[in-house]
Amino acid sequence: DLREVNSATPKAGGEVTYTLSRDMTNWNVTSALGNNAVVRSATLPLVPSAFVVQPDFTLAMNTDLLESAELTSTDPQVVTYKIRPEAVWNDGTPISGEDFIYLWKTQNRRDCSDCKINASDGHELIEKIELDDTTKVVTATFSKPFVGWKGLFMFLYPAHLAAQHGTMAESYNGWLSTSVPTWSGGPF
Secondary structure (H helix, E strand, C coil): CHHHCCCCCCCCCCCCCCCCCCCCCCCCCCECCCCCHHHHHHHCCCCCCCEEECCCCCEEECCCCEEEEEEEEECCEEEEEEECCCCECCCCCECCHHHHHHHHHHHCCCCCCCCCECCCCCHHHEEEEEECCCCCEEEEEECCCCCCHHHCCCCCCCHHHHCCCCCHHHHHHHHHHHCCCCCCCCCC
16 A cells, blocks of 8 residues: 555654755745745655645544544535644744735735735635634634645644734735745654
């Protein structure tokens, strides 16, 4: 089974070295200029995603990030994501629904028309996102059904850091695109 690749338990510590086939000119994989295989390879270990593409091209829920992700209603379509309490950015800030909202707003073509995105990929069909009091439960309500909902919320970015870098468009097009990541919400 292809999903059994690298199934050993990782050890803490160590170093990972990547060899890339070209220079990195844009670090934002969801942007029009950063969406390529080189940027994906370099950022996958840093940027958490709700679901992760498996070697056989199926999508599996990222259990390091989420406790669950379920279609909780079909009329209207509602998807509920429960973020693990222990899921944090490398600075100790909890990964929260605010990170989901930041990605959604940069990708939906409504909230940040100046964001230079690659594609909206269904984010434009999300009518609203609501958070519980803990901000660890994210409820996305769709304007019409979207069968590819598991492919949403790939490449979450740290909203708390983005807020320190200007407007949404400035943080998305500038800071996320031009700065080498010093942050991580992934395994490295």
